[in-house]
Amino acid sequence: MRLRLKKLGAIAVGLAMLAGVSACTSSGSSQDSANKNVTLQWGFWDQGAAGDKTYQQLADQVHKKYPNITVKLTQPPFADYFTKLQSQLAAGTTPCIVSMQSLRLPGFASALEPLGDLMKEQGFKTSDWDSGALKALQYNGEQYAIPYGLSTMILYYNKDAFAKAGLAEPKPGWTVADFEADAKKITEATGKPAFGQSFSDLHMFSMLYAKDGALPVTSKGKLDLTNSAMEKAFSWYSGLSTGQKTASTPASSADIPWGEQQFVAGNVSMAVDGTWDLVQNATTAKFNVGVVTLPVGSKGGGTLSANSGFGISKTCQYKKQAAQAISVIVGADASKTSAEQGNQPARSADQSVFFDAVAKQVDSKTPGFSAQAKEVLADSSKGATPFISTSNWDQTTKVIARQFILSYTGSQSPKQTLQNVQSQQGQ
C-alpha cells in the first residue's frame, strides 16, 4: 500500500513538474519575480543578414530604454513564419510580440490584441505614420499591428537587356501594349523569356490589377476569383507564356517566388517585386537594375500595396511591456535607423532619409537609380490599393500555386483554373 502511495506521489510530482514547465513557456515570456524583469519573445521573419542585424539592434535598444525588458528575437524564413505561428498558437507558445503581414491579418486578428489603448499610453500619434500603411494593418476598424515599412508592388527591369534589344527604358505610365512589345523584342534579343511569372500573391495579382482592375477578394474578405475582370486579366497573364511566349513559367508549384528570383539571377529581364527589395535587388543583381510602375491596362493601371508591422498576442502576460517594446522598435529613432539601412519607412518624416540611403548604396553601381526609384515609388503609392485577403489565405495561396501552373503551362484553361481554386477555397 505504502509502495503504491509512493508511486502515486512520484507520478503526481512528475505531472506537477510537467505542468510547471508548460506554465513557464505558455505565455511567450518569462518573469523573474524578484527583479520584475521581463523577457519577451519577438517572432519575426528573416530579413537577410543586414536586416537581421538591424532588428537585433532594435531589440537591444528596447533593453537600453527599459532595462527590465529583454527582447528575444527569432527569425525563421518568411515561408515558414506563419506555419510556425499556427503551431505556436496551437501549443500556447505564441511570442508576445508578433510580426504580422497585412495579407495574413484576417486569419490571425482574433489571436492578436487590439492596440488602440495600449499604444495611446505610449504616446502613439497616427499623424506620424503614412495613413495607408496604418490602415493596411487594421481589421474591423481596430489597429492590430504598428507598421514599420511601406510596400507597393513595382516592376523591376534589366537596363542592359533593354539596351541589348535597342529599346528605350520604360517610364512611369507605360502601357500593357508597350510592355508586350518590349517583352517580345527582349525575348528575341536575349534568347530568354523576358518576363518572370510568379505564384506569389502580391507579385501576380498586382499585375492583374494593373491590367484590368482585377482583385481576387471582395472588400468583405470573400474569395472572388471568377469575376469577369479576373478571368480576362488571368487569361492575359497565362497567355504571356502559352501564347506570346515571352514569360518564364515556374518549374513547379513549389516555386512560388519564381519570377522575382529568376530576375535577380539574370534569367529574365522583367519581374514584379515589392519596394522592400529595392536596395537588395539593385545591389545583388549582376546587371544594372531599373524600376518602373506596373504597365497601365484598360482600367487605368495602379498597383497593390501590403504592409507589415508588430502586434501583441492575446496570450501575452505582459502586454504593457510589449507595447513599450513596440514603441521603441517602431519609434522615431528606430525608423531612422531602418531607413538608413535602405528600408522604406512607414513614418512620413523619414522618407528623405530612405532615399538618401538608396542613393548611397546603389547610385555608384547604377547612376540615377535613387532618383528613378523616388519618382516610381511616388507614382505607385498614389495608385496603390491595399491588398485584401481571406481568413484562410495561407492555404489558398498553396492551392493557387497548384492550379495556376496548369494554365501557365497551357494544360488547363484559365477559366477552369480560377473555378477550381474558387470551388476548393471559397468559403
Place this chain on the structure above:
Amino acid sequence: MTTIRAASPRSHVAVKRRGRKRTDTRAALGFLTPSALGLTFFVLFPSILAVITSLFNWPTFGDISFAGIANYTKLFAPGSTFPQALLNTILFTVIVVPVNLVLTVSMAFWVASSRLRRLYRVLFFLPVVTPSVASAVIWSMLYQPNGVFSSIALSFGIHLPNLLGSSSTALICVVIMILWQGFGYNLLIFSAAIDQLPDDVLAAASLDGATGFRQLLHIKLPLMTPAIFFASTVTMIQAFQIFSEPYVMTAGGPGNSTTTVVMNVYETAFQGGQLGQAAAPAMVLFVLILVVTLFQWYGQRKWVHYE
C-alpha cells in the same frame, strides 16, 4: 504435542523459484517501464487524442465545439481534395513498394557477387542518411526546365516538358526520387539476408542440380522471405506516409496530382488552422495502414519461410 517437520527439499526449491520469479518480475518491470511510459505518453495518448480531436471543430485558436462525424463527411464533400490525395497516396504506394523491392533484391544479389560489395553498400546507403529535404531540393534542380536532365535530353535532340510542372510527369518524377532515396535501406537488409544464406543448403541444392536461376527462385528467395516480408511492410508504411519529397518538389501540384494524405493533414492543420478537420484524414490513413499491415501479417503465413 508439537511436530517439527523439516522443510522438504522440494518446497525449498519452490520457495527459491517463487523468489526468483518475483526478482525476475521486478527486473522485467524495471526494463519495461520506460518503454511502456514512452509508448503511453508519446504514442497511445496522442493517438487517442487524435481520435477525439477528429470529432471536434477544433481551430488553432478560438472556441472548440463537438462536430460528430462532420469532419469525416467533409473529406468527401464537393471541392475536397482529400479523395485525390488518397488516390495519389495509394498510387505512390502501389508503384514505390514493388519497384523498390524488385530493384533492391536484384541489386543486392549483384552487389553480393562483387568484390567491392562494402563500398557499394556504403555508396547506396548515402541517400538514406542524407536529409530528405536537401535531396528533394537537389532533385528539383535536376528536373528544372534548364536543369541537368533537360540539358542531357536536349543534347540528343529531345525536348523534355516541364517535368515537375506537368501533371503527366510530376508524379513519376517524385516516385523516381523516392526510389533513389529509399533504395539503400532495403539493399542493406537484403545484403545481410544474402550473407546469412546457409552454405550447406546451397551446396546441397547444387549437388541436386539446382543452380543459377533455379537456385535463386527455389532456394535463395524462399530463404530470404522473412527479410522480404520485413522490408515490404516497412516500405509500405513509409510509402503511405510520403510527405516531404512531394511537398518540397511540387507542393502537391500541378493541380492536385502529387498531393498526399499527410500533406493534406499538414496543410489543414498548420496553414488552415483546423486541427479537428486535419485529424480526420490522419485517422483514415491510420485505419488504411492498419488494415493493409494486418492483411500482410496474416498473408505472410502462406509465403514466408522462417526455416
